Amino acid sequence: MKELPIGRYTNYDTFLHRLDARFKLLAMILFMVIVFLHFPSRAMDFTFYGILFLFIFIFLKIAKLRFRQLLRAIKPMWFMMVFLLIINILVVHTGDAFYLFSFPIYYDALFNTAYIFVRLVLMLAFSLILTATTKPMDLTYALEWYLHPLTWIKVPVHIIAMVISLALRFIPTLMEDTDRFMKAQASRGVDFENGKLKEKVKAIISLIIPLCTSAIQRSSDLADAMEVRGYDPNGKRTRYRIMKFTHRDLFSFLFIALLFSGALTLSILGIDFYMGILL
Amino acid sequence: MKAIEVEHLSFSYETGENEEKKNILHDLSFSVEQGESIAFIGPNGSGKSTLMKLLVALLEKDEGKITLLGQELNEDSVDDLRKKMGIIFQNPDNQFIGATVRDDIAFGLENRLIPHEDMEDIVREYALKVGMIDFLDKEPSSLSGGQKQRVAIAGVLSMKPEIVYMDEATAMLDPKGRKEIMELTSLMKKENPNMTILMVTHHMEEALLCDRIIVLHEGKAYLEGTPLYVFSHEQELKEIGLDLPFNLKLKSALKKEDFSFDEDEDIKEIMKNICHA
Numbered sequence: 001m002k003e004l005p006i007g008r009y010t011n012y013d014t015f016l017h018r019l020d021a022r023f024k025l026l027a028m029i030l031f032m033v034i035v036f037l038h039f040p041s042r043a044m045d046f047t048f049y050g051i052l053f054l055f056i057f058i059f060l061k062i063a064k065l066r067f068r069q070l071l072r073a074i075k076p077m078w079f080m081m082v083f084l085l086i087i088n089i090l091v092v093h094t095g096d097a098f099y100l101f102s103f104p105i106y107y108d109a110l111f112n113t114a115y116i117f118v119r120l121v122l123m124l125a126f127s128l129i130l131t132a133t134t135k136p137m138d139l140t141y142a143l144e145w146y147l148h149p150l151t152w153i154k155v156p157v158h159i160i161a162m163v164i165s166l167a168l169r170f171i172p173t174l175m176e177d178t179d180r181f182m183k184a185q186a187s188r189g190v191d192f193e194n195g196k197l198k199e200k201v202k203a204i205i206s207l208i209i210p211l212c213t214s215a216i217q218r219s220s221d222l223a224d225a226m227e228v229r230g231y232d233p234n235g236k237r238t239r240y241r242i243m244k245f246t247h248r249d250l251f252s253f254l255f256i257a258l259l260f261s262g263a264l265t266l267s268i269l270g271i272d273f274y275m276g277i278l279l
Numbered sequence: 280m281k282a283i284e285v286e287h288l289s290f291s292y293e294t295g296e297n298e299e300k301k302n303i304l305h306d307l308s309f310s311v312e313q314g315e316s317i318a319f320i321g322p323n324g325s326g327k328s329t330l331m332k333l334l335v336a337l338l339e340k341d342e343g344k345i346t347l348l349g350q351e352l353n354e355d356s357v358d359d360l361r362k363k364m365g366i367i368f369q370n371p372d373n374q375f376i377g378a379t380v381r382d383d384i385a386f387g388l389e390n391r392l393i394p395h396e397d398m399e400d401i402v403r404e405y406a407l408k409v410g411m412i413d414f415l416d417k418e419p420s421s422l423s424g425g426q427k428q429r430v431a432i433a434g435v436l437s438m439k440p441e442i443v444y445m446d447e448a449t450a451m452l453d454p455k456g457r458k459e460i461m462e463l464t465s466l467m468k469k470e471n472p473n474m475t476i477l478m479v480t481h482h483m484e485e486a487l488l489c490d491r492i493i494v495l496h497e498g499k500a501y502l503e504g505t506p507l508y509v510f511s512h513e514q515e516l517k518e519i520g521l522d523l524p525f526n527l528k529l530k531s532a533l534k535k536e537d538f539s540f541d542e543d544e545d546i547k548e549i550m551k552n553i554c555h556a
């Protein structure tokens with residue numbers, strides 16, 4: 001069977017899956033902040049990156065996700081990274097250097113690239129774990145919950161949330177449409193794979209037009225269905241799904257808060273475990 | 280009491296400046312008793328869907344009067360009346376609003392301000408009724424068209440409507456799905472004899488199951504009466520491109536061949552007798 005790309009919601013019943021979406025969203029943001037914290041030495045920076053990677057391994061294990069899937073998600077980044085490395089080597093001329101075939105390569109250039117790479121991978125991993133363990137709909141609810149204060153300045157948060165959840169709901173439907181139209185156009189002789197740029201653009205247009213028509217038709221039908229079932233965007237509604245913050249969430253929250261404040265303190269006070277001996 | 284009274288209803292869609300306005304419905308009148316089931320049949324473009332949309336106030340009439348459950352349909356009464364009616368459309372995908380079956384059934388309840396504590400029971404009750412209780416957490420992309428239509432029916436029924444409209448609710452389904460929806464409809468009827476059902480269909484077999492048939496043609500009621508009455512006008516139906524249900528067609532063909540039988544005898548019996556003779 002084809003392995004699903006990581007990041008798609010997996011329907012398992014694990015500790016991570018059961019956590020409150022609001023907490024998971026917050027935790028992801030805190031982890032990302034840690035990724036961008038500055039510590040007094042590179043050794044400290046990479047120590048923390050190591051700790052974060054450890055967390056990622058543990059999360060993957062708990063959520064029954066495969067490390068291989070994560071690697072697959074990173075794969076497309078290689079090209080960019082090599083490009084970045086070359087640019088860095090050419091541009092960065094500070095600190096010590098070593099010579100490769102009498103061409104100076106500065107350590108700073110290598111470290112710069114490594115920093116960007118590691119940070120990107122970490123961010124990607126955390127967000128993928130979040131989306132793999134949280135239903136899109138729950139994420140929408142979480143977002144709505146956090147944005148709720150904005151209603152005070154008349155931002156229609158619940159409408160935005162409804163729009164997002166409808167968009168999520170219709171992604172698979174529109175994908176099916178795309179597939180169908182592609183086959184229909186291919187059977188009429190449109191070639192999506194070969195040909196010059198101009199022909200390719202033409203082929204894409206032959207796909208986009210029917211896709212737009214169908215999307216508009218669908219949304220107009222949907223609007224009718226919603227209206228008849230009593231939906232009023234500005235009206236009051238009760239809620240079927242209510243999120244509950246449980247003990248599980250509380251303990252996880254305390255743990256993450258501890259980790260975060262520890263990292264923040266070390267960063268602000270500039271404490272270096274290695275006393276400046278390393279890097 | 281009359282559930283629906285339509286008097287001298289006219290409607291035309293907005294058109295561009297140079298196009299001439301075409302009346303889709305023209306001076307249409309009919310009425311429906313409470314608890315009756317009515318089938319609307321008619322050729323493509325005869326305005327059946329337009330009529331349904333007018334009755335649920337998705338479109339605004341040009342002229343005439345629509346009275347639903349004793350209340351005239353207008354801007355003041357529309358919110359109140361909509362609570363008492365539901366509609367099932369043709370396309371199963373385009374009326375699935377929630378992310379999962381349970382969310383979709385709950386959507387209408389949320390709009391009607393049903394308290395959170397009561398919702399779960401209602402959702403389960405109606406999911407059970409339409410046979411979707413084992414699919415509560417399924418997403419629409421993993422359901423068949425017939426299953427999606429059943430969810431749509433659960434959503435409508437959960438609001439306890441007095442009038443239910445079905446605009447070709449079975450048109451995009453396979454024969455099995457169509458049969459299931461029709462069985463569900465007759466079950467609805469049995470459970471709540473006061474429920475008025477208006478359905479639009481191109482399947483004459485489905486129309487045959489209703490109490491009365493109204494044939495729409497060129498914006499008017501072209502023929503109206505019991506299924507037997509309407510289908511006895513084979514020639515008139517043929518003129519506007521409509522066909523008889525299969526077994527009635529068979530009966531009329533047999534008659535032409537000088538076989539004799541009782542008019543409302545079951546077709547299977549008739550065939551048996553003929554084969555034995």
Ligand SMILES: Nc1ncnc2c1ncn2[C@@H]1O[C@H](COP(=O)(O)OP(=O)(O)OP(=O)(O)O)[C@@H](O)[C@H]1O
Nearest residue numbers: 292293303321322323324325326327328329330447
């Ligand atoms: N939004 C619209 N704007 C303009 N004209 C429309 C619109 N919707 C439908 N029509 C036209 O109104 C006429 C009646 O359409 P309607 O959909 O009511 O027919 P119908 O009886 O439901 O047909 P079908 O059996 O194909 O479903 C058709 O000629 C159609 O082209």
Ligand SMILES: [Mg+2]
Nearest residue numbers: 327328329447
């Ligand atoms: Mg129609």
